[in-house]
Amino acid sequence: MRLITLLCLLFVGSIQAQIPNHNITPVGNLPYSIILNDIWGYVDSSGTEYALVGDLDGLSIVSLADPANPVEISYINANSSIWRDVKTYGSRAYAVTEGGGGILIVDLSDLPNSVSHHFHTNFPAYSAHNLWIDEQGYLYLAGDSGSGSPAYYDLNPDPDTPTYMGHVFPFYYSHDVYVRNDTLWSANVYDGFFTVFDMSNKSSPQLLATQRTSRDFAHNVWLSEDGQTLFTTDEKAGAWIDAYDVSDLSDIKRIDRWRTPNPGVVPHNVHVHNNYLVVSYYTDGLIILDASRPNNLVEVARYDTYPLVPNSELDGAWGAYPFLPSGHILVSDRQTGLHVLNPNYVRACWLEGIVTDSITGAPLHNTSVSITGNVPSTNSDITGAYKTGTVVPGTYQVTFSKLGYISKTITTTLQNGQLTLENVELALTPRVTLNLKVEDKKSGHPIPNSIVEVRGLNVDTIYTGFTDANGDFQQALLQSDYELWVGHWGHQTQRDSLSIHSNTSTTIQLNKGYKDEFELDLGWALSGSVTNGNWTRQELYSVPGLFFPLLNVDSDDLGNKCITTGHYPSDTLLSSIVWMDSGTTIFNSPLMDLSTATDPYLNFQYYFYSLFQSAGTLEVYVSNGIDTVQVMNHSSNINPATWTASPDIYLKNHVSLTNTMEVIFKAYNSTPSTNSLVRIWVDDFMVVDSAGNHIAIQQVEIPQTIASTVPNPFQENVVLTYDQVKLPAALEVINSLGQIIEQQTIEQPKGRLVLGQAWETGIYFIRIGDQTLKVVKH
Numbered sequence: 001m002r003l004i005t006l007l008c009l010l011f012v013g014s015i016q017a018q019i020p021n022h023n024i025t026p027v028g029n030l031p032y033s034i035i036l037n038d039i040w041g042y043v044d045s046s047g048t049e050y051a052l053v054g055d056l057d058g059l060s061i062v063s064l065a066d067p068a069n070p071v072e073i074s075y076i077n078a079n080s081s082i083w084r085d086v087k088t089y090g091s092r093a094y095a096v097t098e099g100g101g102g103i104l105i106v107d108l109s110d111l112p113n114s115v116s117h118h119f120h121t122n123f124p125a126y127s128a129h130n131l132w133i134d135e136q137g138y139l140y141l142a143g144d145s146g147s148g149s150p151a152y153y154d155l156n157p158d159p160d161t162p163t164y165m166g167h168v169f170p171f172y173y174s175h176d177v178y179v180r181n182d183t184l185w186s187a188n189v190y191d192g193f194f195t196v197f198d199m200s201n202k203s204s205p206q207l208l209a210t211q212r213t214s215r216d217f218a219h220n221v222w223l224s225e226d227g228q229t230l231f232t233t234d235e236k237a238g239a240w241i242d243a244y245d246v247s248d249l250s251d252i253k254r255i256d257r258w259r260t261p262n263p264g265v266v267p268h269n270v271h272v273h274n275n276y277l278v279v280s281y282y283t284d285g286l287i288i289l290d291a292s293r294p295n296n297l298v299e300v301a302r303y304d305t306y307p308l309v310p311n312s313e314l315d316g317a318w319g320a321y322p323f324l325p326s327g328h329i330l331v332s333d334r335q336t337g338l339h340v341l342n343p344n345y346v347r348a349c350w351l352e353g354i355v356t357d358s359i360t361g362a363p364l365h366n367t368s369v370s371i372t373g374n375v376p377s378t379n380s381d382i383t384g385a386y387k388t389g390t391v392v393p394g395t396y397q398v399t400f401s402k403l404g405y406i407s408k409t410i411t412t413t414l415q416n417g418q419l420t421l422e423n424v425e426l427a428l429t430p431r432v433t434l435n436l437k438v439e440d441k442k443s444g445h446p447i448p449n450s451i452v453e454v455r456g457l458n459v460d461t462i463y464t465g466f467t468d469a470n471g472d473f474q475q476a477l478l479q480s481d482y483e484l485w486v487g488h489w490g491h492q493t494q495r496d497s498l499s500i501h502s503n504t505s506t507t508i509q510l511n512k513g514y515k516d517e518f519e520l521d522l523g524w525a526l527s528g529s530v531t532n533g534n535w536t537r538q539e540l541y542s543v544p545g546l547f548f549p550l551l552n553v554d555s556d557d558l559g560n561k562c563i564t565t566g567h568y569p570s571d572t573l574l575s576s577i578v579w580m581d582s583g584t585t586i587f588n589s590p591l592m593d594l595s596t597a598t599d600p601y602l603n604f605q606y607y608f609y610s611l612f613q614s615a616g617t618l619e620v621y622v623s624n625g626i627d628t629v630q631v632m633n634h635s636s637n638i639n640p641a642t643w644t645a646s647p648d649i650y651l652k653n654h655v656s657l658t659n660t661m662e663v664i665f666k667a668y669n670s671t672p673s674t675n676s677l678v679r680i681w682v683d684d685f686m687v688v689d690s691a692g693n694h695i696a697i698q699q700v701e702i703p704q705t706i707a708s709t710v711p712n713p714f715q716e717n718v719v720l721t722y723d724q725v726k727l728p729a730a731l732e733v734i735n736s737l738g739q740i741i742e743q744q745t746i747e748q749p750k751g752r753l754v755l756g757q758a759w760e761t762g763i764y765f766i767r768i769g770d771q772t773l774k775v776v777k778h
Contacts, residue, residue, distance in 0.1 A: 192216030446471025705769030
């Protein structure tokens with residue numbers, strides 16, 4: 001709790017972009033001096049409409065006889081709660097709250113003259129979070145104070161005395177329910193899914209289906225008018241409105257999801273009216289989506305009831321009621337009161353199609369589709385299909401762009417209520433070839449199995465591969481500027497800049513030496529007993545200094561990566577705090593040949609951090625293949641303000657020098673908890689001689705893998721034959737974009753594999769043992 005409290009102190013509300021209101025006209029507003037919650041509507045026998053407004057301390061009944069001037073005509077005090085939900089059945093209103101007091105039942109039959117009310121408490125649940133009343137007169141409570149699972153009551157014998165019928169089972173905490181035709185849909189917010197129950201036999205409800213929602217926080221559910229689609233909200237910042245095809249409960253599919261373009265806004269409740277979704281969207285107010293094509297949800301109207309700087313992400317519109325005969329929508333804004341709004345329901349202009357490769361006809365996944373104007377861009381799916389739209393008809397420019405392809409812009413005309421289909425073919429961007437040779441700077445000999453990373457500076461891509469037996473690396477690239485990284489254990493990593501606009505050949509010469517800035521994976525081995533907090537190679541992130549220091553990258557470091565225990569996820573501050581489990585995490589260097597070294601010293605930089613008390617330890621060991629000895633131990637709870645350089649560790653003082661030397665970093669946490677938060681960072685590993693120069697010595701001789709492929713080029717499959725593979729080993733297949741498309745474990749040092757059946761035409765690199773083979777599929 002101490003950590004959670006400190007985190008809350010860090011929260012600062014942010015100003016959101018003002019998206020223009022459209023297709024909704026304000027009619028009336030009734031401010032309140034108290035925080036509001038949910039809302040419902042009612043029509044009396046004379047046709048006068050009313051708003052039933054929940055607030056912190058009770059239920060407000062507001063006459064809309066003049067909708068431009070809403071007037072509160074009655075107020076009913078009830079137990080205080082920020083949650084209050086209200087529904088109507090016949091001439092009765094029913095309200096529940098987590099503040100207790102039972103079910104508030106209000107007789108509305110004498111409006112506008114008077115109302116009467118009482119609290120029904122003779123039932124198992126003394127409080128509840130939400131409620132629903134179906135067309136048959138059954139009242140369902142969600143989140144009751146009993147099991148939390150939906151409880152249900154019969155209103156038919158006496159609407160003023162609900163008769164308890166039972167609970168659905170299995171028990172999940174239900175946050176909201178929707179019931180129609182004896183089918184109950186329950187949003188189980190803390191479990192992250194919705195459940196579906198058959199309620200036709202009230203004595204024995206049957207669970208029909210369970211489905212997770214996109215953010216695992218199912219807040220409310222509402223069924224389409226044809227019963228084929230279920231719409232859900234997840235009450236999380238930046239979450240979506242989900243649309244699920246529920247026509248087959250044995251195979252529920254999410255068919256679309258939509259969220260407001262404003263980042264970090266929280267959706268609250270979704271309702272369905274005439275195939276429109278009417279959504280209360282907290283600080284974005286009221287948003288209406290056209291759901292007549294439920295697989296392509298399009299915003300058609302918006303009105304911001306909260307045009308203020310939010311104090312929290314849960315300020316603003318709580319509920320929206322769109323079912324009044326007048327067509328007015330009622331919105332309860334927590335801070336700005338009751339809003340009476342007049343919507344202009346307009347059908348969307350839909351644009352859909354498929355994006356394919358102009359030569360092969362293959363679908364192109366993740367193609368960006370952008371329409372001129374204020375239409376959010378979208379991306380094609382795995383089948384190449386895209387779906388988008390707008391509410392404003394007209395002629396538009398639509399641009400299709402994908403990395404590695406020439407962008408294309410088309411002109412199309414969109415009309416309300418009509419679907420426009422535009423299938424588009426994209427042509428590959430011309431490629432140029434990088435031919436790279438990696439050599440030892442002193443001897444000029446090629447360096448096989450060097451790792452090469454080509455990182456785009458203007459294109460968002462990284463190509464990764466390895467040099468072959470001749471030290472050669474070849475890669476087809478887009479014409480652009482790149483950062484070239486080349487590394488090999490026993491040599492110093494090198495970084496260069498390349499501007500590649502034609503076929504390019506270049507040679508990289510590496511200095512010998514055992515030095516690792518951890519920018520590339522040079523083959524360290526991970527082991528240990530922890531689940532959280534394993535050593536990992538990662539970039540340094542700026543993290544609030546309350547929990548972790550603001551680390552700066554060493555100016556002498558080539559990159560900004562290091563090894564660290566744990567990780568820094570980028571989604572939320574809370575999840576960035578990761579502490580080690582009880583146990584150890586161990587990182588072993590590859591072998592080093594120091595048998596001919598004169599005066600070798602081990603050096604590195606480290607940052608040790610523990611919160612409140614010291615429970616962790618950083619231990620460093622040196623092994624010569626026979627003896628393993630500890631050369632450093634750090635467990636101080638004094639957290640330095642900067643990186644600390646290790647002492648000069650003179651290796652001859654600890655072990656005799658051999659050709660199988662290795663260094664071992666071991667992190668340990670004895671009592672993991674919020675009060676013993678431990679993180680360790682290590683960087684700038686090197687072995688130097690007495691003059692400060694890097695050790696220039698030969699690599700450890702490792703048996704070289706023998707591998708060959710036939711036929712090459714090939715059309716259907718290629719046969720890989722291999723021998724002398726040092727185990728454990730893995731086979732990796734890398735395509736021309738540097739992506740690993742196939743992996744498998746090699747269990748025998750000698751064998752034969754048939755590969756390539758499912759590969760597309762192109763260039764591939766097969767990595768096995770210390771060999772990388774290039775093959776071409778026609």
